Amino acid sequence: MAQRMLSLVRSTVAGLPPMTRADAVRVQGVGALVLDVREPAAFAAGHLPGSVNIAADDDVCFCVLRDALLPSGVDVVVAGPAGIAARAAELLADHAPVVGHVADPGRGAVSRRVAGVERAVARQVLDVRSEGPVVDGAVRIPVADVLGRLAELRPDVATAVLDTDGRASSAVASLLRACGFGDVSEIVEVAVVPRPRLRLLASA
Structure with missing residues (x-):
């Protein structure tokens, strides 16, 4: 009491x-x-x-x-x-x-937030950004379209949600958990490795 x-x-x-x-x-x-x-x-x-x-x-x-x-x-x-x-x-x-x-939500559950280099542990990567390069192997669904396209995602596999500043990824990841997705984490930063440029060799 x-x-x-x-x-x-x-x-x-x-x-x-x-x-x-x-x-x-x-x-x-x-x-x-x-x-x-x-x-x-x-x-x-x-x-x-x-x-x-x-x-x-x-x-x-x-x-x-x-x-x-x-x-x-x-x-x-x-x-x-x-x-x-x-x-x-x-x-x-x-x-x-x-x-x-x-006022006090308590600590009954926690969220897992991982660095970009660890994203491979998730079998399903959901990129909720609306622009920028698509991460290899990720599914691009802008945050505005997530509710209407949930059926495209598998709730039975480990999922990581990618965003730029962590706000949308936290919102979408928590929504997925509330919808019954069992293993959802967030990617809070992405290490962008520039691809090497190909040098064109002039033929003799």
């Missing part, structure tokens, strides 16, 4: 019902989505299982990822510190109903 009360006191987002982690899990079970709005590194260190990460510290990035990955109309529980959660709730107002706030 004391732990529950402490968790509720920490939730000070005006107009949102405070929830414990147990409350959030319960509403997840009836179709709500837990949206963790902390930055990707904090999310990776620990979060509620099945939650989706869209960082709310940048309005433009949040709205782009919200529109691409969050179905409109689904009930949302916002997870994260009160200040950033309040901003996320404002940005969700015309997109999805926010039904509660969890």
Whole structure:
């Protein structure tokens, strides 16, 4: 009881019902989505299982990822510190109903973030960038198209999601896990090795 009360006191987002982690899990079970709005590194260190990460510290990035990955109309529980959660709730107002706030998402699950040179451990590499060179062997699906093209991906093989700055990769990787993909990691940096130029030899 004391732990529950402490968790509720920490939730000070005006107009949102405070929830414990147990409350959030319960509403997840009836179709709500837990949206963790902390930055990707904090999310990776620990979060509620099945939650989706869209960082709310940048309005433009949040709205782009919200529109691409969050179905409109689904009930949302916002997870994260009160200040950033309040901003996320404002940005969700015309997109999805926010039904509660969890101040402390806990560490029930963690995300694996790997360097680009380790991407070969994944049998399926999903490149969610909209431009730039395609990584050898990767599937290029821009983040705006991910929801509509999930059927092109195999949920039963190890998957790594590649992005430039880690925001979209964290959002998409967490979405894949929430959709039942069993082994999903993120590639947070890519070592680009320039290809040697071919020298054209003039014939004698």
